[in-house]
Amino acid sequence: MDITLILVTLVSLTLAAVMTTLAWRLAREQRLRSDARVAALADEIRDHDLPLQNAPTGPIIMSGDLFGAAQPAPAKSRFAAIVAVGVIVVGSAVATVLVLTKSMESGPGRTPQIAGAPAAAPAAAPAPAAPLELVALTHEREGDRLTVRGVVRNPASGAGVAHLTAVVFLFNRDGGFVASGRAGVDAPELAPGSEAPFAVTIPGAADVGRYRVSFRTDDHVVPHVDRRDRAMAQAR
Numbered sequence: 001m002d003i004t005l006i007l008v009t010l011v012s013l014t015l016a017a018v019m020t021t022l023a024w025r026l027a028r029e030q031r032l033r034s035d036a037r038v039a040a041l042a043d044e045i046r047d048h049d050l051p052l053q054n055a056p057t058g059p060i061i062m063s064g065d066l067f068g069a070a071q072p073a074p075a076k077s078r079f080a081a082i083v084a085v086g087v088i089v090v091g092s093a094v095a096t097v098l099v100l101t102k103s104m105e106s107g108p109g110r111t112p113q114i115a116g117a118p119a120a121a122p123a124a125a126p127a128p129a130a131p132l133e134l135v136a137l138t139h140e141r142e143g144d145r146l147t148v149r150g151v152v153r154n155p156a157s158g159a160g161v162a163h164l165t166a167v168v169f170l171f172n173r174d175g176g177f178v179a180s181g182r183a184g185v186d187a188p189e190l191a192p193g194s195e196a197p198f199a200v201t202i203p204g205a206a207d208v209g210r211y212r213v214s215f216r217t218d219d220h221v222v223p224h225v226d227r228r229d230r231a232m233a234q235a236r
Contacts, residue, residue, distance in 0.1 A: 129159035132215055132224035135195065139211070146170065146205035152185060152215060152224065153195035162189040163217050166198040173209030185215075 136151035148168045154161060164185045170178040179202055187196035215222045 130155045130157040132158070132161070132190075132222055133227045134213065134224055135227045137213065137228060141205075144206040145201055145203045146208060146211070147199060147201040148211060148213065149197065149199045150213060151195055151197050152190070153227075154190045154192050156193040158192045160189055160191050161217065161222060164190050164196075164222065165216055166200055167214045167216060168200040168202060169212045169214070170202060170205055170208045171210050171212070172207050175209075178208055179204055 133153040133155060134150060135153050137148070138150065139146060139148045141147075148166075150166070152164070152166070164187070165182050166185055167180065167182045169180045172178050181200045181202035183198060183200045185196040185198040187194070190196055215224050
């Protein structure tokens with residue numbers, strides 16, 4: 001945009017200089033023609049002069065046609081037209097420069113607003129997907145290891161979930177945290193209306209009173225609701 005503005009300014013200055021030079025030349029030529037006509041008329045008058053003693057005593061009658069040809073009206077009209085064209089060209093160039101300058105001041109990337117036009121309403125936020133459903137949950141002990149098994153379902157109104165992982169937190173009988181473990185569900189992507197089993201095995205779970213199950217993907221926790229009779233399973 002800066003280069004365009006510079007080019008338009010240079011063209012405007014060039015046009016102004018050309019029109020000024022042309023007007024000056026026309027005025028000079030007109031002056032020279034006028035001087036030549038005056039000189040020619042003076043010579044013609046000298047050639048037709050008569051001795052004073054033979055001059056008529058009556059009133060002197062001067063013909064208006066003698067000096068009529070010396071009036072430079074057509075040339076003046078042409079000069080005025082050229083000057084008017086020059087003014088129009090320069091004015092147009094200046095207007096272009098002003099428009100480009102205003103466009104640059106408005107800044108790139110800005111969308112012009114139409115006066116009186118209502119602003120576009122922001123797009124409505126998409127409705128949150130329905131939470132997952134825990135439909136089955138059980139556990140089994142083997143030595144000091146605890147294995148938690150269950151089934152998770154994605155409701156038909158939900159959104160597909162890829163790389164879903166089941167996370168199990170273990171707590172002792174006093175409510176203190178003991179350990180945690182995780183394992184992926186048995187499906188690369190849990191599509192809406194489908195369900196998948198999972199199994200998480202955690203060692204060192206001899207002193208565990210209860211556990212809690214949650215689900216997450218690689219970057220966030222996925223909410224779920226418990227569709228069983230009890231919201232929390234008690235370890236035995």
